[in-house]
Amino acid sequence: MNIKSIEITGWRSFSSDEGATLSDLKKINILIGPNNSGKSNLFKYLFHIRDMVRSATPRHGRRDGLSNYNLLNNVSSSFNISDTWAEEGSRIVLKLAIDEIQEFSVDGITPTLHQSKEIRLKAQHKIEEQKSCFSVLYEDELCLLEEFQDNNPKILNPENTEYVNVVEGIGYPHDTVIYWKQFAESLVFVDPVRHYSRDRAEFNESDFDGSNIVQEIIKVRNEQDTEWREFKRNMEEWLKKILIEPEVILDPTNEKLRFYIKRGTKEIAASFENMGTGVSQLVMLLSFLHINRNRNLNVFIEEPESNLHPEAVVQLVKIIENNFPKHKFFITTHSSILIDQVNDNWTINRVYRKSTNASKILPCTELLQQYDLLDELGIRASQLLQSNTVIWVEGPSDRTYVNKWISDNNPSLIEGKHYTFLMYGGSNLANYDLVDDDDDYINLLKTSRYSVIICDSDKSAEADELKGRVVKIIERVATMTFDDGRNLGDYVYIWVTSGREIENYVPKEIFDDVLSSEPYLRKFLYENDGAGQKQRKDLIFETDDIEFDPFVAFDIFYAKKYKFDEGTPLAAGHITNIANDLSKKKAGIAKLVVAKWTMEHYRSDELKKNIANVIEHIEKANFYGEI
Template identity: 35%
Template sequence: MLIKELQLKGWRSYSEEGISLKNLNKINLLIGPNNIGKSNLLKYLLSLRTIFPEGNDSWEEKDMSFFRINEEDRWLYNTQTVEFKVKLEGLPEHSFINRNQDEVKLQVSHNLKGKNSEFSMIEPTHLNEIKATIFWRHFVSNHIRFIGDVRGFFYDTAGNLDVHIDGKKILEYLLKKVDGEEDWIRNYEDKMSKWLKDILLEEQLVFEFIPDTHHPDFSITIIRGVEKEQIKLRPRQLGTGVAHLVLILTTLHACSHRKINIFLEEPEMNLHPHSVNTLTRIFKEDFPNHRFFIFTHSNVWLDQIDKEYSVYNFFKKEDGSTNCLNCTESRDYYPIFENLGIKPSQLLLSNFNIWIEGPSDRIYLNQWIKEYSKGSLIEGKHYSFIMYGGTNLSHYDLVFDNVINILSTGYNAAIICDSDLSKKRDTIKERVQKLKDRIAEKELEDYVMLWITEGREIENYIVKELFEQIFRTEFGKSYFKYKNKRVNLYFVEEGIGEVFEANFSYDDFFVKIYQFDKNEVRTQFKDYIKSEYDFENIISDLEKKRQGVLKDISKVEIAKAIVSKWNVTPNNMIYDLNQRMVQLVNKIEIANR
C-alpha cells in the first residue's frame, strides 16, 4: 500500500492546522532548514511502529486502542488531540476491502484528555473499529520502512559489521535466506554487484555475502588494471559512503516484492554527487514497487527534478509552528528556468531569492545590502540572486507567469524590474504591469517584494558625478576606427552639463562624455569630402559609432568600479532607493530568523 496523501495535526511542532502532503509521487523530497520540523513526521510514524512492529502479516482481530502518546509530543502542550489521516492506494488482495476498491482513507485520533486512541477507516466506512485497527497495523507493519543515515551501522565487540535497519538485523535476515533460498541470495549479489559498479564507476566489481553463522559480513572485490588485479575489501574499508550504499540497497532489495513507502534521512551523506545521481536512477528503474520520502538538504536531489518528483518545502510560521508548501505544481516549470541557467535548488534551498535582470544589478545590490545591513547579510548564506533577463528571455511574459507559480510555493523573494521609462513613455511596460497584477491576483504582496525602479533602470540610482569620475579615470576611450582611419575621442573635462533624469537611458546619456573634433574629421577625411553634404554624412556615421562606445564597455566592470568608489549612505541615495533598501534588508532579515 502506497501513501497517496497524508495530514498530521497537533503533533510536536505541527499546530492544529497541521501539515498536509498531497500529490505524492515516486520520489518525494522534504526540504527546509535544520530544526524546522521535517523529521517530526518521521518521529510520529516511528511512534506508531512501537505498537505495530515490522513484519506482522496477521489480519487477526485485536483491539489496539490502548496506544498512548506522550503529552510533551502535542503542539505547545495546548492541543487535546493529535490527528493523522492517510490516503492509501495499491491495496493488498488479502484485506477487508472489496477488490474493486482502488484506495482507502484511514484516520487515527489520539485524545490526550481521554488517554486513548481511535483507529478508524474514513473511506469506505463499512469496517468496525477493530477491523480498521487491523488494517492500520498491516499498513504500518508491512508497508513502511525507515532507513537512517550511516549511523545505522555499528560494530560489535569482535569488530564485525552489523546492521540495524528499521529494527531488523539485516545480516540475520540474509542468513535466513541462505538456508533454502540460494537463488534469492545469488540474485541479490548480482544486483548489488551491478549497482555498486555503476555507482562507484568501477569496470569490474563483485559483491558477496559471507554467510558465517557467527560473523556474517559482506565483501567487495574490485578488479582493476591490465593484470586484472583483484582487491578484496569489506564495505567499512571502502569508507562510510559505501557502507551507507550497502545499507540502503540491501534494505530496498529485501522488500522489493512489496509496495513499500521508504523513508530516508539524508541519503546523500558521504556520497559524491555522481553517486547520488546514479542512486536516483536505481530508485526509479529497479524498485517500481517503492515510493520514496527523502528528507534532504542536498541540491543534487533537487537539480534532478522531473515528472516523477514532488517537493515539499517546510517553513516556520509566525506562531512558531511548522507548515509546508507543496511545490509540485511548479515542477512543470523548472525546465524553462533550466534554459535560463537557473537550477531548482536555487529556487528552493535559498532563504531569500532576489530576482534580477542582469549581473550588474547583483553588484549594485550586494553593495547596498552590505551597507544597509552593516555587513551582517551575506550572499549565499542569507540570500541568493536569480537572473531572469538577457537574450535567453525570448518569452518574457511566459517566464514571469511561471515565476509567480514558483513564488506561490516558496515565499521570501524580491523581484527587481527596470521600469524602462523614457521620454516617449511615462508608464511602465505592459509586461511589468502584468507581473504586478499577477502578484496581486495571487495575494503575494505580503510575501513577495516587487521593486520597479523609479528611474528607467537601476543605473539611474547612481549619481551622475560618480559615473563621470569612473569614465574619466578608468574607462577613457581614446578612439574608434572608421574607413580604416583612427578617429580620436576626447573626454569632456567639464562633464555633461545636463541633469541625468529618471527617464534617461544610461548608455545614451553618458556617451556624451566622449566627443570627436569635427575640424579634425574634416582634415582626416578630406579625400572623401567633395561637398558639405558628404561631410554631414560622415559626421552622421561617426555619431552612430560614438553612440556605441559605451556598449563596448562591460556593464559589470563599470558596476565594480562604481561600488569601489561609492560610500553608500542615505544622504547620497536618489529617488526611492533609500526606502527600497530599507524594505529589502528588512525582508531578508525576517526570512533568516
C-alpha cells in the same frame, strides 16, 4: 499499501489548526528544508503509531467470530504534552489516503471496503486521557466504528449512515483492524546513521539501521541460489554506477562480506568493515530493499547525503526509483542536490517554519518556488558553481539547432538540467576569456565548470583565416594546463563551424522547403518607376540543383534565388534587402527547419563528430554519462 496523501495536525511542530499536508504523492517524495524546520517530525510520528498498532494486545473472544474487531478503537498511548503543538495538549489527528490495493488478508480475514471505496485511515490521540483511536473513514468523515468506544462499539450502516450493533453478517467489522495492521507492516524507517555492527536503532525512532543485514545477505548466498545470482548481479551493477568504478565484484565468505575492486590492472580485496561509511550505507540499504522488493513498502529515509558524495546520492535515488516498483519512498534532506532530478515520478516538498514557528509543507512545482527553497537553505549560485554545462552560442537560432541535434542523438540529456545555453552575440566573444587574472575580460568559466563554445567561422573561403577572437580562445584552451596534469580542454570544448555559419549545416532540401513557403516566401517588392512612384513587381522563387555553398551566408544564398516574374534579375540593393529580412527572421526559420529535420539529414561527418563530442562533454560534466 502505499500512501497517496497525508494530513497531520497537533503533532510537535505541526499546528493544531492548519497542520501540514502532503498530497499527490508519487514514487519519490522529497522533504527538503533547513535544520530544525520539522522535516523529521512526520517520520517520527508514523514510527510511533506503527509500534502502537503492532503492540495492540488482543482481548477476550466472542462466540460469533467477531472478537477483536475493536482492537484499535481505544488504545492506551504514551504521548506527552511535549509531543503536541506548542505544548498545548491539543488532540493529534492524522488522516491519510492509500493507493489502490490488491486483495489481501490478515489472519485469514479478507477486508471488503477496498472493493468499492478509496481507503482513508484516521488516527486520533487524546493527550490528557492517554487514549488513541485508529479508525477507517467511510466517505471522508464517517468512520466504520464509533470512535473511542471501549466495549463493543457500533458499526456504520452504509445504507442509512447510522451506527448499529455489530452482529454476524453485518459486513466489514474487521476492516479497521485489517487495514491498520497491513499499513503498519508497510512502514520502514531508515535512520541517517547506518552501521553494520550496530545492534539497535538509536533513540528508538528507526528500525532499519543496518543491524544484521550482513547475516541476511550471507544467508541468501548460502541458501537461495537463484535469489543470490540476481542479488549479486544487481548489487555489483549498482555499486559500479554509484562509485564510478569499472568493476565491483561481490564475493562473501561464510562470515563476512567481501568485495573485489579494480585498481589499475589489479583486483584489490576489501572486506565490508574496512570500506568507507558511505559505501557500507549503500550496500546495507540496497540489500534491505532488494531482499524485501516483493513487499509493498513505504520507505522513509532520513538524510541519505550523510557520509555520501553528492553524485552518489543522486545515483542512489535513481536506482531506488527504477528498481523497486512496489516501494514508495519518502526522503528528508537539507541538501539541494536532488532538486534538479525531478521528473514525473517525483515530488519536491519544501518544509519551512512560519512566523508562528509552525512547520508548513508546500509542494515545489515551479521554478520560483525552487528559488525560494534555495534561499531558505542558504544556497547561493556561487556555491553551486552554476549549471553543469553551459553551451555558449552566438544567437537564438544556434540554440535551436544545437538543442535539436543533442536531443536527436541523446534524448536522455535535458536542457535546463544537464546543460544550459547562454548567448555571447558573435563579435562580443572578443570580450570573453577563460582566466581569472584579467579584469578586462569576462571569464566564461565563472558561469560553469564545463563549457562548450560554438563559433561561426565567418569564412568566405576555406583558406581564409579565423577571426582573432576565435583564435585567442582556441589557443587558450590548447595551451593552458594545471599542476595535476589536466588541461583547460578537459573543461572547455570549442566547436568552430566548418562552413561560414551554423546554418550551412542545414541540408539544402530543408531550406528550400521552408524558404519557398509561408511565411518566408517573398511574392513581390516595390521598385521606383523613375517618376517618383513606387511600382509593385511580382517575384518568383527559383529552386534549382545548385549546391548550398558552405562559405556563403544562407540569407544571401537564398536572396539570390529571387527574380522578377518576367525573368529579369534583381538589383544588388533588392538582394541585400531580402537577405537582411531573412537574417532578422533566423530564429523563426530555425524552428521550422528543425521540425522537418530527421535522422537521415545527418550527412555531414564533421557535424556528427562535433555533436558526439558535445554530448560526451555534457555527459562528463554530469559525471561520466551516469544521467
